[in-house]
Amino acid sequence: MHGLFVTGTDTGCGKTEISLGLMAALQATGESVLGMKPVASGCARGPDGLRNDDAVRLRAHGSSEAPYGLVNPYAFEPAIAPHIAAGQAGVEIGLPTIEQAYRALAGEADQVVVEGVGGWRVPLGPQLYLSDIPKALGLPVILVVGLRLGCINHAVLTIESIQSTGGVLVGWVANQVDPTMLSRDANLATLAALIDAPCLGVLPWLEEPNPSELAEYLHPELIDLQPRHTAKLATTQTRSELRSETGARTPTRRA
Numbered sequence: 001m002h003g004l005f006v007t008g009t010d011t012g013c014g015k016t017e018i019s020l021g022l023m024a025a026l027q028a029t030g031e032s033v034l035g036m037k038p039v040a041s042g043c044a045r046g047p048d049g050l051r052n053d054d055a056v057r058l059r060a061h062g063s064s065e066a067p068y069g070l071v072n073p074y075a076f077e078p079a080i081a082p083h084i085a086a087g088q089a090g091v092e093i094g095l096p097t098i099e100q101a102y103r104a105l106a107g108e109a110d111q112v113v114v115e116g117v118g119g120w121r122v123p124l125g126p127q128l129y130l131s132d133i134p135k136a137l138g139l140p141v142i143l144v145v146g147l148r149l150g151c152i153n154h155a156v157l158t159i160e161s162i163q164s165t166g167g168v169l170v171g172w173v174a175n176q177v178d179p180t181m182l183s184r185d186a187n188l189a190t191l192a193a194l195i196d197a198p199c200l201g202v203l204p205w206l207e208e209p210n211p212s213e214l215a216e217y218l219h220p221e222l223i224d225l226q227p228r229h230t231a232k233l234a235t236t237q238t239r240s241e242l243r244s245e246t247g248a249r250t251p252t253r254r255a
């Protein structure tokens, strides 16, 4: 395994925090790790050009200092959907540039943790989606589920889309972005029953999340790259286990 692609159920679900946590967890095993944010919207203009907070943090926590332009080859100022920001800037986002930057980073570290932008099917241009990046880079996918009301639907839709677009889901992380979420454990049980990939960690709401604390909750060693974990949603059998665990009822099929 030379890298991971971190996607999420939505923007703001915790992809950056979990990416930083995974980087720290991998570094703790002795591996050298670099972070990457291929496309970022929401950047500040400084003396060296546009800088995105996620990319700056991923770069700062890398095992060595990578050039900013490799960590974040596409940076756009407004915090809006990236294909709109690219259109406004007159830029066409292209996979070759991203692949070149990724290969350069991969040559400098054992692992590259690549954070997406928004969710799995964010458009990047007229013919390009975020979901094309992990495929082009040959990277397995980690799904961050931002624990809040509505996340079950978002997780199932995202996994169905990962499957149908040829992505390889090798693990998921539950991240409590809503500290007041009710029935958190029942939600977790539902997610665990529906997602046929290992849960790499359950992150509580943390007052001030930092990479080394996040790493304590994460278990990248559970990632299973065997083909049997290919982002399948739960089978009928696991769905019935789910019903018995949570008391949930599924609608009876009408003839």
Ligand SMILES: Nc1ncnc2c1ncn2[C@@H]1O[C@H](COP(=O)(O)OP(=O)(O)OP(=O)(O)O)[C@@H](O)[C@H]1O
Pocket: 008, 010, 011, 012, 013, 014, 015, 016, 017, 018, 054, 117, 118, 175, 176, 177, 203, 204, 205, 206, 207, 208, 209
């Ligand atoms: N477990 C947590 N405990 C407390 N705060 C969290 C936790 N996870 C994420 N946050 C906070 O929630 C906000 C969104 O998280 P984050 O920036 O990682 O999301 P994201 O998915 O990377 O968003 P984007 O789509 O903008 O890249 C941040 O302020 C972050 O610090």
Ligand SMILES: C[C@H](N)[C@H](N)CCCCCC(=O)O
Pocket: 011, 012, 040, 041, 042, 078, 079, 080, 081, 082, 117, 118, 119, 122
């Ligand atoms: C600016 C924000 N923090 C993200 N970087 C961009 C999220 C794009 C979401 C696009 C969409 O799905 O509508």
Ligand SMILES: [Mg+2]
Pocket: 015, 016, 017, 054, 115
């Ligand atoms: Mg982020």
